[in-house]
Amino acid sequence: MEVYKLNTTQNVNLEYKIASAADRIVATLIDYLIIILYAGLIIYGIIFTTNTFGLWNLLFFVPVIFYHLIWELFFNGQSPGKNLMNIKVVKADGSSLSAGACFIRWIFRLPDISLMGGSIGLLTIIINGKGQRLGDIAASTTVIKVPGKKKGLKALIAEAENEEDSENYMPKFPQAEYLSDKDINIIKEVIKTAQRERHSKSSMELLIKTERVIANKLSLKLMNNNDKLSFLKTIVKDYYRLNR
Secondary structure, three states, X not given: OOEEEEEOOOOOEEEEEEOOHHHHHHHHHHHHHHHHHHHHHHHHHHHHHHOOOOHHHHHHHHHHHOHHHHHHHHOOOOOHHHHHOOEXXXXXXXXXXXXXXXXXXHHOHHHHHHHHHHHHHHHHHHHHOOOOOHHHHHHXXXXXEOOOOOOOXXXXXXXXXXXXXXXXXXXOOHHHHHOXXXXXXXXXXXXXXXXXXXXXXXXXXXXXXXXXXXXXXXXXXXXXXXXXXXXXXXXXXXXXXXXX
């Protein structure tokens, strides 16, 4: 599977696996199934319940037309199908997914997916090698694989224990309060990457760079032998405690 390197606005490089063509096809089929079920219910409700069909009834089909635009714009780049397949749309430059980018992707669904059974979009994704169909290229976006949402028993127990201890917890870095949600989300992604790729050179470099960026931003002086992973976890914990 291809890997996409995302350089965030904090100058931290994150590596994501590009969503496979199979994942995107299955996600699209799930979305089409939802659209068909919705349209079917609307048609049944209009025709078999009222026995009439006026132009105003077309308003019920607006969500069908703007389905992908609405979901990707308001649900962080994920439609229900993408959510189930753990994939999402992101900006190629690491910035936030904008309304303009979502609109461009939606417009290009016609040549990419609706025409010729989606063969144009699929062929572009395969040739491009960056997880981009024509709409992605035009909108400067790509589709990546995000970590699964399932949690094991150990993780759930640890989460419960942390919740119990949170009332008595005293933040170690009060400056963490001034970080943004976006900063914290980046730190959490770095932590996940480091835990997933333990002892690898790339994950260690990522930890070092992230620690340096956050320490500079908060004007913190840290020891060279500081545990990078523990520091970042503490920053996240302090942030949530201070912003409760």
